[in-house]
Amino acid sequence: MPTASLPMYDLPELRPAMAALWAGIARSLAREGVAEVPATLVHDAPADELWPAPDLLFSQCCGYDLLHGAARGLRPLATPCYRAPGCAGPHYLSIVVVPEDSTAARLEDLRGTVCAINSRCSHSGMNALRALVAPLSRDGRFFATVEVSGAHSASLAMVARRTAEVAAIDGVTYALLARHRPAALAGTRPLCRTANAPAPPFATRADAPDELVLRLRTALHDAFADPGLATARDALLLDGLEILPLSAYARLEAFERLATRHGYPELA
Numbered sequence: 001m002p003t004a005s006l007p008m009y010d011l012p013e014l015r016p017a018m019a020a021l022w023a024g025i026a027r028s029l030a031r032e033g034v035a036e037v038p039a040t041l042v043h044d045a046p047a048d049e050l051w052p053a054p055d056l057l058f059s060q061c062c063g064y065d066l067l068h069g070a071a072r073g074l075r076p077l078a079t080p081c082y083r084a085p086g087c088a089g090p091h092y093l094s095i096v097v098v099p100e101d102s103t104a105a106r107l108e109d110l111r112g113t114v115c116a117i118n119s120r121c122s123h124s125g126m127n128a129l130r131a132l133v134a135p136l137s138r139d140g141r142f143f144a145t146v147e148v149s150g151a152h153s154a155s156l157a158m159v160a161r162r163t164a165e166v167a168a169i170d171g172v173t174y175a176l177l178a179r180h181r182p183a184a185l186a187g188t189r190p191l192c193r194t195a196n197a198p199a200p201p202f203a204t205r206a207d208a209p210d211e212l213v214l215r216l217r218t219a220l221h222d223a224f225a226d227p228g229l230a231t232a233r234d235a236l237l238l239d240g241l242e243i244l245p246l247s248a249y250a251r252l253e254a255f256e257r258l259a260t261r262h263g264y265p266e267l268a
Helices: 012-031 063-068 123-136 152-161 171-180 210-225 227-235 246-261
Strands: 056-060 075-082 094-099 114-117 145-148 166-170 188-193 202-204 238-242
Touching: 012 171, 012 210, 012 227, 063 123, 063 246, 075 171, 075 210, 075 246, 094 123, 094 152, 094 171, 114 123, 114 152, 123 152, 123 166, 123 246, 152 166, 152 171, 152 188, 166 171, 202 210, 210 227, 210 238, 227 238
Parallel strands: 114 145, 114 166
Antiparallel strands: 056 202, 075 202, 075 238, 094 166, 094 188
C-alpha cells in the first residue's frame, strides 16, 4: 500500500485537521480512479526514511531537502500558501528568536553566542539564518557554537532555557505554535526575520507518472476548494495553492551562494 505523510508541521494538536484534509484528498483521488490510496497519514516516522521510499504517494518536504537532502529527487506537486505573519503567496520566512530577557537589539549583538538549529539541512532553521548572518561573519565565524536540536520546538526550548541564545524558527511553525501551543513560545521573543523563499512543497516520488501527478494536483485543488474542509485548512493556516516549477526552489540556493560569497559557507 502506498504511504502518505505531512511531516513538516506534524504537531499532535494538528493531527485531527491533518486527518480531515487527507480524507478530502483521498476521496478526490478515489474519484479520480487512483486504485490504492492510504486511509491514514503516517506519523512519527523519520521524514528522511519516508521521502526516498518507493511506495511514497504524497508528502511535504523542505525545499532545501528537495535540493540537497533526503527529499532530493522528489517531484513537487504544489506549494501551499500560508496565512502566517510574513508569508506572502507561496513564500514563507523564518523568525529569529532570542531569550525573552535578552539585551540583544540587533543580530550583531549575538556575535559569539550559542545558536540552535533544527537541522543542518533545513532552509528555515539553517540556510536562511546563514545568509542573514554571513555579512557579519569574520573569518568564517559568527557564533561561538552551533547546536543541532532536531526540531524547531526543541530549538525554542533551548532558547527559553538559555542553553542557546538564538534560533531561526520556520514562520509557519511559529504561527502554528502561537495559535495551538503558545506555551512553546514562552521565554522567547522575536528579534528579526529572514528573507522569504518558496514554502515547503507537497510532493510525490520522483518516478510518479504524469497521470498520477495530474490526479494528485486535482485532489489537492479539490481539498483546498471544499467548503467542508474550511475548518481543517484554517487550523493548518492553509490559504491556497500555487504550482511552482522546481526551478523556483533555486531561490534557496541563492541564500547559500550569498553566504559563500561572504566566506561563510557553513553556519558557525
